[in-house]
Amino acid sequence: MDSLGALRAVEYGYLDERRQVYLDHTGAGLPARAQVRAHADRIAAGCYGNPHSVSPASQASGELVERARARVLAHFRADPAEYAVVFTANATGACRLVGEAYPFGPDNRLVLTLDNHNSVNGLREYARGRGAGTVYVPLEAPGLSIDATAMDAVLTGARPRAGTESGARGPGLLAYPAQSNFSGVQHSLDWVTRARAAGWDVLLDAAAYVPANVLDLGRFSPDFVAVSWYKVFGYPTGIGCLLARREALTRLRRPWFSGGTIHVVSAQGLWHHMADGEAAFEDGTVNYLSIPDIEFGLDWITGVGVQSIHRHVTSLTAELLAGLRGLRHADGSPLVRIYGPQDTTGRGGTVALNLLGADGRVIDERIVGRDSAAHGISLRTGCFCNPGTGEVAFAIDRDVLGGAVRTATGTIDDYLGRLGLPSGGAVRVSLGLSSNAADVSAFLAFAAQTYRDRSPDPAGLSPRLVC
Secondary structure (H helix, E strand, O other): OOHHHHHHHHHHHHHHHHHOOEOOOOOOOOOHHHHHHHHHHHHHHHHOOOOOOOOHHHHHHHHHHHHHHHHHHHHOOOOOOOEEEEEEEHHHHHHHHHHHOOOOOOOOEEEEEOOOHHHOOOOHHHHHHOOEEEEEEEEEEOOOOOOOOHHHHHOOOOOOOOOOOOOOOOEEEEEOEEOOOOOOEEEHHHHHHHHHHHHEEEEEEEEOOOOOOOOOOOOOOOOOEEEEEEEEEEEOOOOOEEEEHHHHHOOOOOOOOOOEEEEEEOOOOEEEEOOOOHHHHHHOOOOOOOOOHHHHHHHHHHHOOOHHHHHHHHHHHHHHHHHHHHHHHOOEOOOOOOOOOOOOEEEEEEEEEEEEEEOOOOOOHHHHHHHHHOEEOOEEOOOOOOOOHHHHHHOOHHHHHHHHHOOOOHHHHHHHHHOOOOOOEEEEEEEEOOHHHHHHHHHHHHHHHHHHOOOOOOOOOOOOOOO
């Protein structure tokens, strides 16, 4: 048994003990038993209070929170003089902080790639509310990578302007994912450097990337980085962070203040002065009992080795892709349609696919969700809160999306009917640290045994969940 196999048996043994096949690492990582024990031991051994004080209990909490902050910076090889760490509830909360406080205005733009999680797509509402336009950079089919020509045209089409009314330092904000949560495509981090050189601020969504890849902020220096820690090592949930260049952080203007974010405030005088640095963005009391678990979690995956995790996930992904390509019906027709890269070049351990019936039609993803659950397999179905990539993957015409479908009423199935889609989304299989070859084999066997030479009828399925 290799080292990761031994780790699975000891630290993630609850999977095999409960006969669970977990294939949703892009949705959430899994915690090692050691992480949970460390949390319990720390809480049981100390006295920790609200860090907004100078009491012994408060100081104990504050010291652990600051240690976690420093550990995050070290993990991303970020210079503490250049970067700050703002703790949030998740990557979504980190994106919201940027969106609500970024100096959007009529003189700048928000640039998004079609491959973006809805937590990033939602930034366009902040831009719209302040008169800034939103531009989407298309994807290239079938690989679902960013259209490099279009991206270059957008980035170089607007040069930096000094002294703009909005306070932005240049043309605006570019936001894109380091790795797609839909297709697993890894988009070049060189776009960070090229965009910043052209005067753009950059928000990098790293939530799907960092669980199995090294992100070196000493080499690539986005202005903002969004991370969810439960996706990296499973525990604790409800903790993420915004890594921000300190210079970029000073240009954000929050639309409100709260406890913990101000130096001084007057109720009757109607004035306030915001705190400096990270404190101005951490509303109320941070989760001081769980934030220290980040330090242990980062030490945990560092001990395993991020590069080792990367190689492990890449190897399993190669097995999965090869197995999927080999699944055929008796007549030789494919049983699987894979979206995005067909091998491990330029991708992570997230694989989006649809299963095809013997008649060649897409099997409704609700059927796959129902059947896989019955077999003890945890995976994800739908559009994964990434509508742009889904629209490209399913080849939905832009004119159709902007036409009568936009104002359609009724069920989601009615909406899909107007789009001419046979299914409401795809099936997503994603691998991580605790995955093994048996998990891959279990999914391949399930797909073959359940759907080979069959065309399941979707009648009687429950209504679709909203993406």
